[in-house]
Amino acid sequence: MSDLRSTIDNAGSRRSKLPWIVGVVVLVLVAGIGWAVASSGGGAAEAAGSGEPVRGGTLEFALIDYQRSPDPQLGTNYAESIIANNVTDKLAWQDPDTGEITPWLAESWEVNDDLTAFTFHLRDDVTFSDGTPFDAEVVKANFDQYIQGDPALDINANGAPLFPGYAGTDVVDEHTVTIRFEAPLASALQAVSFTANAGPGFLAPSTLALSAEERTDPTKVIGTGPFVYESWEEQVSTVLVKREGYDWSPPALGHDGEAYLDRIVFNTIPEASVRTGSLVSGTLDATLDVGTTDEQPLEDQGFEIISRGVSGTAIFFNLNASIFPTNDIAVRRAIQLGWNREAVEQTVLTDSYSIATSVLAPSVRGYEDHSQTLRYDADEARRILDEAGWVEGSDGIREKDGRRLEVKLLGINNLVPNKPAYESVQQDLAEIGIDLQLTVVPIPDYTANVANAATEWNVVAANRSRNDPAALTLQYSPANGNGSYLGPDATGVDVDRVTEVLGAIETTLDPDERDAAAAAAQDLLLEEYALVNPIYNPSQVIAHADHVHGIVFDAQSRNHFVDTWKSNGE
Amino acid sequence: MLRYVALKVGRALFVVWAAFTVSFVLLFVLPADPVDLLFDPAEVNTIPPEVREQVAANYGFDDPVLVQYADRLWHAARLDFGTSVQSGRPVTEAILGVLPATLVLAAGALALAVVIAFVIALVATATEARWLRDLVEALPSAAVSIPVFLSGILVLQVFSFQLGWFPAFGDEGWRSLVLPLVTLAIPVSGPIAQLLVRSFATELRSGYVTTSWAKGAERSQIIVGDVFRNAALPALTIAGVTFGNLIAGSVITETVFARKGIGRMTQTAINTLDVPLVQGIVVLVAVCFALINLAVDLVYPLLDPRLRATLADTPARVPA
Numbered sequence: 001m002s003d004l005r006s007t008i009d010n011a012g013s014r015r016s017k018l019p020w021i022v023g024v025v026v027l028v029l030v031a032g033i034g035w036a037v038a039s040s041g042g043g044a045a046e047a048a049g050s051g052e053p054v055r056g057g058t059l060e061f062a063l064i065d066y067q068r069s070p071d072p073q074l075g076t077n078y079a080e081s082i083i084a085n086n087v088t089d090k091l092a093w094q095d096p097d098t099g100e101i102t103p104w105l106a107e108s109w110e111v112n113d114d115l116t117a118f119t120f121h122l123r124d125d126v127t128f129s130d131g132t133p134f135d136a137e138v139v140k141a142n143f144d145q146y147i148q149g150d151p152a153l154d155i156n157a158n159g160a161p162l163f164p165g166y167a168g169t170d171v172v173d174e175h176t177v178t179i180r181f182e183a184p185l186a187s188a189l190q191a192v193s194f195t196a197n198a199g200p201g202f203l204a205p206s207t208l209a210l211s212a213e214e215r216t217d218p219t220k221v222i223g224t225g226p227f228v229y230e231s232w233e234e235q236v237s238t239v240l241v242k243r244e245g246y247d248w249s250p251p252a253l254g255h256d257g258e259a260y261l262d263r264i265v266f267n268t269i270p271e272a273s274v275r276t277g278s279l280v281s282g283t284l285d286a287t288l289d290v291g292t293t294d295e296q297p298l299e300d301q302g303f304e305i306i307s308r309g310v311s312g313t314a315i316f317f318n319l320n321a322s323i324f325p326t327n328d329i330a331v332r333r334a335i336q337l338g339w340n341r342e343a344v345e346q347t348v349l350t351d352s353y354s355i356a357t358s359v360l361a362p363s364v365r366g367y368e369d370h371s372q373t374l375r376y377d378a379d380e381a382r383r384i385l386d387e388a389g390w391v392e393g394s395d396g397i398r399e400k401d402g403r404r405l406e407v408k409l410l411g412i413n414n415l416v417p418n419k420p421a422y423e424s425v426q427q428d429l430a431e432i433g434i435d436l437q438l439t440v441v442p443i444p445d446y447t448a449n450v451a452n453a454a455t456e457w458n459v460v461a462a463n464r465s466r467n468d469p470a471a472l473t474l475q476y477s478p479a480n481g482n483g484s485y486l487g488p489d490a491t492g493v494d495v496d497r498v499t500e501v502l503g504a505i506e507t508t509l510d511p512d513e514r515d516a517a518a519a520a521a522q523d524l525l526l527e528e529y530a531l532v533n534p535i536y537n538p539s540q541v542i543a544h545a546d547h548v549h550g551i552v553f554d555a556q557s558r559n560h561f562v563d564t565w566k567s568n569g570e
Numbered sequence: 571m572l573r574y575v576a577l578k579v580g581r582a583l584f585v586v587w588a589a590f591t592v593s594f595v596l597l598f599v600l601p602a603d604p605v606d607l608l609f610d611p612a613e614v615n616t617i618p619p620e621v622r623e624q625v626a627a628n629y630g631f632d633d634p635v636l637v638q639y640a641d642r643l644w645h646a647a648r649l650d651f652g653t654s655v656q657s658g659r660p661v662t663e664a665i666l667g668v669l670p671a672t673l674v675l676a677a678g679a680l681a682l683a684v685v686i687a688f689v690i691a692l693v694a695t696a697t698e699a700r701w702l703r704d705l706v707e708a709l710p711s712a713a714v715s716i717p718v719f720l721s722g723i724l725v726l727q728v729f730s731f732q733l734g735w736f737p738a739f740g741d742e743g744w745r746s747l748v749l750p751l752v753t754l755a756i757p758v759s760g761p762i763a764q765l766l767v768r769s770f771a772t773e774l775r776s777g778y779v780t781t782s783w784a785k786g787a788e789r790s791q792i793i794v795g796d797v798f799r800n801a802a803l804p805a806l807t808i809a810g811v812t813f814g815n816l817i818a819g820s821v822i823t824e825t826v827f828a829r830k831g832i833g834r835m836t837q838t839a840i841n842t843l844d845v846p847l848v849q850g851i852v853v854l855v856a857v858c859f860a861l862i863n864l865a866v867d868l869v870y871p872l873l874d875p876r877l878r879a880t881l882a883d884t885p886a887r888v889p890a
Binding site: 068071074149151157160164211212215216233234236237267268270271273274277280281442443447448450451474475480482483 | 603606607608609613614615616617618621624625627628653654656657658659660664667723726727730731732734737739740741825826827828829830831834835838840841842843
């Protein structure tokens with residue numbers, strides 16, 4: 001009886017359910033997409049109004065990263081450096097266009113002849129947001145802790161890579177300090193204006209006395225900057241409010257007095273479509289980390305795209321000159337010549353990015369155009385390889401002495417264009433008989449592998465953001481980073497000469513001499529020894545609503561909001 | 571009975587200890603030097619050796635592995651997993667800071683999923699219209715097949731960006747919770763609903779229902795009074811088992827909706843190889859699983875008289 005009942009009751013359920021499932025899914029998708037298309041572009045059509053800056057308002061800003069600690073001297077991601085730059089100030093400001101170091105908290109400076117002592121004369125009207133005066137003592141306390149660390153407080157030596165050979169800071173008088181180094185360090189002048197990773201922004205004495213753990217309370221992190229912390233919520237957002245009475249933004253910015261905005265909310269939004277969707281719907285005023293494929297659609301909807309190439313090195317392929325087969329200069333030259341830059345430009349990059357024409361970005365002083373060397377010439381590449389005895393094997397990949405021309409690359413996937421750009425290079429190199437094998441991984445895996453790069457990897461791909469030609473010394477000099485792993489096995493390379501030529505950049509501040517030293521370094525790295533194959537210049541891209549004005553990109557392409565305003569003042 | 575409890579508690583403790591030890595081996599005996607990960611990858615080659623030593627000493631990474639193990643285990647036993655390498659906050663504090671957000675999300679989504687599942691099963695059982703039943707019975711499969719990521723973006727597109735009913739990110743109280751809850755509840759409701767539809771059908775076929783039919787009860791009375799009650803138990807059991815599903819789904823939900831939570835913290839901790847934080851999370855999740863299993867193990871004999879009887883026999887077989 002009961003079976004009969006259920007048979008009757010369930011009679012219909014044996015039929016295929018597939019059409020229904022498909023139907024429902026399609027219905028939901030169509031409804032969602034239809035909705036999206038029908039009413040898109042609604043939020044962007046607000047009246048533009050440039051001209052006189054409007055005071056007040058909250059800037060809702062989005063980025064992919066979050067600030068892991070409010071300590072401005074600690075963090076290395078974009079969220080961390082951008083927020084740090086608006087809470088703290090630096091001794092000097094670097095002009096993003098000319099690379100010139102100009103006054104900020106230091107009004108003027110002198111450097112001794114051998115570039116080991118830098119004396120700064122400080123402004124005398126600057127205070128921290130808790131009222132403590134900014135003076136020579138606090139500069140010394142900051143540099144000592146920032147560069148040397150303080151194990152008792154769990155503070156790491158965050159500034160050590162920026163100031164190698166730091167010998168100490170002397171307090172000359174209340175508003176004069178001298179920073180000393182063991183060896184000439186011309187780049188120290190740029191370093192005091194450095195705005196990227198773990199920068200030298202000043203903290204009040206009360207903050208310096210706190211441990212790393214105590215500095216995760218944002219209200220206790222005190223700087224001299226145009227904004228002060230209101231709140232910090234890990235993973236979610238950091239909120240800054242305007243500092244009352246601020247009056248010492250870099251003279252080069254031409255901004256007088258306090259910031260225009262009342263508040264800035266830095267929202268962490270990991271998902272790209274949520275960032276752009278929120279911008280379009282009007283919840284956000286601006287967003288960093290705009291994907292290459294989102295730029296055009298946003299522009300079409302009335303949003304402004306602003307960007308600046310990241311100053312420092314291009315995305316580089318550092319060629320390991322000490323292991324097979326990249327210890328053969330013919331192979332290194334063939335890699336430089338063997339890939340189509342136009343193809344990468346057209347298929348991978350947008351107008352916000354550019355193809356590399358040197359190992360330095362064009363915005364760095366001392367940059368020299370090497371597009372004659374860094375050009376696409378497959379025939380020439382083939383000729384060079386033929387001449388060096390590399391013979392094409394059965395699979396199209398060349399061989400020499402029974403060993404295949406395999407080049408192992410280690411790269412990071414932290415920038416969107418990296419992998420597609422590398423793949424484009426890979427395809428082109430295969431055409432001329434080079435088997436470029438890609439391993440493009442997240443930062444920790446990359447870092448783990450870099451440890452044995454000297455013996456394992458032919459190519460290490462990354463970039464370094466530092467708007468100073470000394471980036472080359474730090475990255476490539478055998479005495480510093482030794483990016484091309486020059487050692488006894490680097491056949492045909494005069495290692496001492498590389499050390500000397502690259503080191504020369506650190507021994508002069510005379511602009512002409514420094515340009516000459518930077519030029520010599522680029523010639524050596526790109527032409528003479530072909531130790532680097534630069535790919536493209538990375539960029540930081542912001543999309544913002546048209547009521548937003550005055551977002552500053554500094555020399556390291558980080559953002560400052562002291563001069564930012566909203567024409568609707570909301 | 572006491573032996574049974576001791577056995578189960580022992581097993582739970584073992585699971586937690588094993589999680590600690592395995593994570594220690596995987597994390598601390600890695601090829602990567604955790605010190606490297608504290609610096610900008612492009613600068614790793616430029617870090618002076620004395621700075622490396624100082625940083626290593628700071629986190630205890632320079633001690634012999636066995637010393638580190640013993641030290642960390644001793645501290646972990648008192649719920650101290652050290653400080654997060656990336657933020658400097660104590661690991662336990664960092665985890666407890668985001669855990670409530672995830673718990674609210676997971677518990678809310680589970681509750682909502684159960685409600686959705688019951689509605690589906692009720693409609694499927696109660697309706698006389700065949701087309702409606704077919705439609706409703708297809709829903710669970712559809713719910714499971716749509717990825718959380720896609721449904722999350724879709725509901726955001728419609729209800730946040732277009733209609734503006736709910737915020738897409740940030741914390742605006744209950745309004746911020748609606749879309750993530752729905753998104754996470756959809757896939758979780760699928761398996762529960764499938765099970766319910768099936769057991770509703772089974773219960774409808776059983777003898778006591780036939781008796782009710784014979785007595786002249788109405789369809790609605792039978793469904794609510796008899797079938798509903800008896801079919802609910804297995805569904806609640808499977809709801810408990812979906813804990814893992816919820817945690818996995820919450821990682822994606824938290825990312826799409828930019829919510830704070832243990833899922834995203836795990837992802838970031840792994841991405842930045844924040845070794846102490848990763849270990850803290852692994853042990854915490856192990857504790858949760860162990861506790862849930864322990865609770866199920868301990869509650870079972872209370873619910874099932876047959877098991878209780880077996881357990882009562884056990885001591886008799888053990889020589890005193």
